[in-house]
Amino acid sequence: MMSVVVTGMGIFSSIAPNLTDFLDALKSGRANYSIKMVTYGSEEMPVVGSFLEAFDFKEQLNSRQSIPAVLKEKALNAGRRAPTAIQASILAAMEAWIQARLSEHVAAEDSVSVIVAGNNLTNDYIAQMHRTYGDRPEYLPPRFILHSMDTDQVGTLSEIFSIRGEGLTTGGASASGNVALIKAFQLIKAGESDIALVVGPISELSPMIFQGFDKISALGGTGFIENPALACRPFDSGHEGFIPGQSSACLILESRLSAQARGVAPLAAMLSGKSCLDANRQANPAMEGQIRVMKEALRGAEIDAGKINYINAHGTSTPLGDETELRSIQAIFGSGKTGPWINSTKGLTGHCLYSAGVVEAVTTILQMQNGFIHPNLNLVNPVDDDCMLVGSQAKPAQIRYSLSNSFGFGGINTSVIFAGAGVNGTL
Incomplete structure (x- = not known):
């Protein structure tokens, strides 16, 4: 079966508009939290989050000098009047497309697929x-009905990049990003696609959805209204609940044979991706499913737990979620200071929901490439001192193998494993 590599990455985030600035933010531990007032009916509530600031789509696109003129014009035509979420996806995907040199070494249009992470993506637009x-x-504008559908993301991206292979959206709640990566991985392994554009869109939550999360006590930040920068604290005993974030990210997965034929050097290899259910319709996490999916991912990658140097945890800053995940990790990788390093990107970006798995895959590969592990923001009093949790400063590290977790409401558990460039000839 085909081996799968990563040939392109892109990001457009509340903490950085491109990969270069995002890497700087990861190294320095830079975040961007603020307060947003949300009104639903007669109720008004402050929400702490890492929200995308208003931007000029045309200006952002024009600032990217390496985009061929024809491709830039197609993006402007498709995106200039599109909702913000579509525009952010275009910018992230364009960066990945250029990095993968797909505008220079064009693949057959029907050998490329596009997979968009998440469902119910347009609730705030509606x-x-x-x-x-x-x-x-x-x-009501005639274009409303198209923009109201999740497939607007698929159609827009396929039009810009002339993609004629498979196209779909993947729903997995907060695990949607990893689910999209896993589906792309499966398509390539099966020989159904040579290349897959995997996009995690920004989450734009409506006031009703914010109120809904608040009603089940999932949102955090109520104790940090005066200082929102302290609200998101994965694995810290002061955690209250998840803090929403907005980032769009893109990963281009490709068969190793296709990358070689195009003369493109891979950034990393995706060795495995697994998903399993808890047989549970509720929001609570379960150790059994988390342990099972990590073990299955290791089995799929054909490596043992001791090979993993680093875990990008789901780490949502929710008390039950953080503690359950650490216990699950310890059950496989052991306790003490000899296990893999652990951090949560959500401390910096907030919880990006549908796109979280793709954002965290980009983060994982950037750390592997650049020999460091980013800080766990606001980690002052860890809920467990018997894990290799990264502190408030970035640490140098040589990461050969990494695992990234994403879990979602409805008992959805996912894990993906990456190998760095040149590890055991994987690339």
């Missing part, structure tokens, strides 16, 4: 349209 046109529906 809410905004309802507020604007609810009492005058005859003025």
Whole structure:
């Protein structure tokens, strides 16, 4: 079966608009938290989050000098009037596409697939349209119905990049990003695609969704309204709940044979990706499923637990979630100071929900490439001192093999494993 490599990455985030700036933010531990007032009916609530600031799509696209003029024009035509989430996906995907040199060494259009992570991606767009046109529906824009569907992301990206292979969205709640990576991995391994553009869109939550998360006590930040920078604290005893974040990210997966034929050097190899269920419709995590999926990922990668140098944890800053995940990791990798380093990117970016797995895959590979592990922001009093949790400063590290977890409501457990460039000839 085909081996799978990563040939391109891109990001457009609340903490950085591109890979270069994102890498700087990871190294320095730079975050960007603020307060957003959310009104639903008669209720108004402050929400702490890492929110994407307003941006000029055309200006952002024009700042990327390496984009061929024809491709840039297609992106402008497709994205200039699109919702913010579509524009952010285009910018992240464009960066990955250029890095993978797909505009120079074009692959057959039907050998490329596009997979978009998440579902119910447009709930805030629909809410905004309802507020604007609810009492005058005859003025609803004709493009509303297309923009209201998750497949608008798939169609827009396929049009810009002339993709004629498979296209789909993957729903897995907060595990959607990893689910998308796993589906792309499976397509390539099966020989159904040579290349897969995997995009994690930003999460734009409507006021009703924010209220819904608040009603089940999932949101954090209530104790940090005066200092939102302290609110997101994965694995710290002061954690209250998840802090939403907004980042769009893209990974281009490719068969090793295709990358070799195009003369493109891989950035990393994806060795394995597994998903399993807890047979549970609720929001609570379960050690059994987390342990099982990590073991299955290791089996799929054909390596033992001792080979893993680093774990990018799901680490949502929720008390039950953080503690359950650490116990699951210890059950496989052991306790003490000899196990893999552990951190949570959500401390820096917030919880990016649908795109989290793709954002964290980009983060993982950047750390592998650059020999460091980013800080665990606000980790002051760890919930468990018997793990190799990264502290408040980045640490130098040579990462050969890494594992990244994503878990979702409805008992969804996922783990993916990457190998660094040149590890045991994997690339």
